[in-house]
Amino acid sequence: MNLLVIIFSGIAILYLIVTGWITKKLSKFKFSKQKLNLEDELTNFSLLVSFRNEADRLPYLLQSISEIDYSLDKFEIILVDDHSSDMSRTEMNDLVNKFNVNIHLFHLSDVGLSTKKHAVKYGVNQASGEYILTTDADCILPIGILKAHHLQIIDQQPDLIAGAVSFIKKNTFLSQFQYYDFMAIQAVSMSCMIQGQPIANNAAHMSFKRSAFLESDPYKKNLNIASGDDVFLLEKFIQMKLKIRYLEFSEVVLSASQESFSALINQRKRWFLKSKHVKNRTAKRLGLILFLGQLNMIFGFILLFFLNQIELIFSFYIIAKFVIDYRLLNEFSKKFHLGFCAKELLLFYIVYPFSLFIFIFAVLNKDYSWKSRQFKF
Template identity: 25%
Template sequence: MLFSSVFLVVYFLLFLALLGLWGSRKPKAVPLLQEFPRVSILIAARNEEENIHTCLTAISRLHYPKDKLEVLVGDDRSSDQTRHLVEQFSQDHPYVRCLPILETLPNTKGKANVLAQLAHHATTEYFFITDADIEVPTTWVETMLQHLKPWTGIVTGITTTKGGSLFERLQTLDWLYNLGLMQVVADQGVPVSTMGNNMLVTRQAYEGVGGFEGIPFSITEDVQLFRQVLEKGFKTGNVYDPAVLAWSAPAPNLGTLLHQRRRWMRGSVHLPWYMLLLFVVHSSYYPVWLPYFLHTSMGVFAAIFAFKVLLQSLFVLVCAHRVGVKVKGLDLFFLEFYLLFTSMVLIIFFFLPLKIRWKGRLY
């Protein structure tokens, strides 16, 4: 009882501090680009016939000069029409190339293997990495480049999911919420993490760690690369701005969502200790709060529930407002039950002796 009470006090004080920092945040102005360097966009694709055309079409709408773009799509042994669709698209967009990935480099698997081979073919100093089910905004490239500073190795944008169903809308809010928590910490000038569907890596940083084949393999290859780049002394930056907001295809069902989040939980062990601590405290709320109900009154229980929903809703509203995403009021209430369910199920699912299924492979 005493532990639960202390934990809840610490939790709400931490949440109030984060909300205060987030609400008072004033993004720093960044200088406009004085020149437009050539850049490489690297995309790993495996059985993405439903998404790849939308992804490439979004890239074709970039405001960045097309003669400065090099788009390399790695077809990772797809059994559908992915490769054909990319080659067909490239006929009218000569800056797009499809590279069949038929071998596996030492110390790599899956997406890390594809990106490692694409990096060997890239001819520029800047690697923009996204996924085949992502739609990037028109201002993506120049805005990410604007946030490069001396000795910066990685710049990370913001991604959320698209879709109109309640399940899809709750995923959208969940992504914005968690990335907002990360951004509050990043705004304090310390590194947090990155996302492999919306990141810029300089060639200097990438080659400085030996590429994906030169670092320990992880199913969350982006977080592992981030960690290794930090250890080499490079700086990182996170951008929470609509100019870099990319849209991802949502998890189509609960099973896919659980495998996705379990994969992310595996990668969380590579986070800086303060980020790991923040997410541990955040995810421990329900396991501590629910037993607390057995030792208190219904009134206290209801008050704690209402206070948590209020703080969380305010934080999520700020997150959505910063990137221009509209939120339905009831979704903020449903989000609490979505987080409760996914948190409790994930705690069990994480420790089951099961492999993670991702992109048709088991890890």
């Protein structure tokens, strides 16, 4: 058999086995049916939000927080402003005072600090809650989020809980592309974590024990890296053999996707930058397999023009791959009651392998912007 056919077939088999295993494990996951016991002492939470230039989105986040079903005296909100230029301090204070919740507003400019990791670290030090729950300023929190985290905390006493996040899907191709792409990332991360192999989490929906954060000092060696506050925290907790769990309730945080192609490119550059510093071997190996599995579709398509013997193998691969990818995303969307459209997924399925080339070439330009700041990697 031609060497190129062997390479194509090997990648195809490896991808299908790995994604099939991920899908199978995810499908078997069941949410907890635990109910709140009124006699149990409620966990004290500090909701930590680092933000920069989010004047348009911050009110929606605060509105969702004000509607959370949890005792008001058992949680506080820590807002850390990272040198915003779209709101004055007076405007920030006026916004905070509109909501009947316990909000503490801090400014990194007052303490000579900047960037998100400094903001998170500073916010944790100012917090009084036993557990910190982080989210982003462009998010909407579900009403039962604190209750869900509390129930898992009293049941399992974890050091970190990772929760589900979904982009808000709009009626545009760019929005739908990001929606299914991010759903795939979330589904893979969830499946690995419930099997005791955490590879990723997301700061938009994550809680952790404050004392564990202070003891581990997760950003000590990576403060110079613009992104990765969630990934580096997870890696440090893994290194210290702390207890990491996935949220066993269906609460999902909704987040805004990028509104322009250039913003999406900058986001992917930022993600690539932090992935370069990831030390988790399982995450790197899995990421490589999934990446090669996507590029294999283009590789196989090219081979069709030169090798007739690959027609049957290629046809089997694209069909089997779509079936497994469909099942994976469908399983995740059903568990969290998220929208799912087979036609949209089919278009995403066709376009995605080609989009990877765009992202690869974009990374060759090492300059990128994030939150009105310029970076280079």
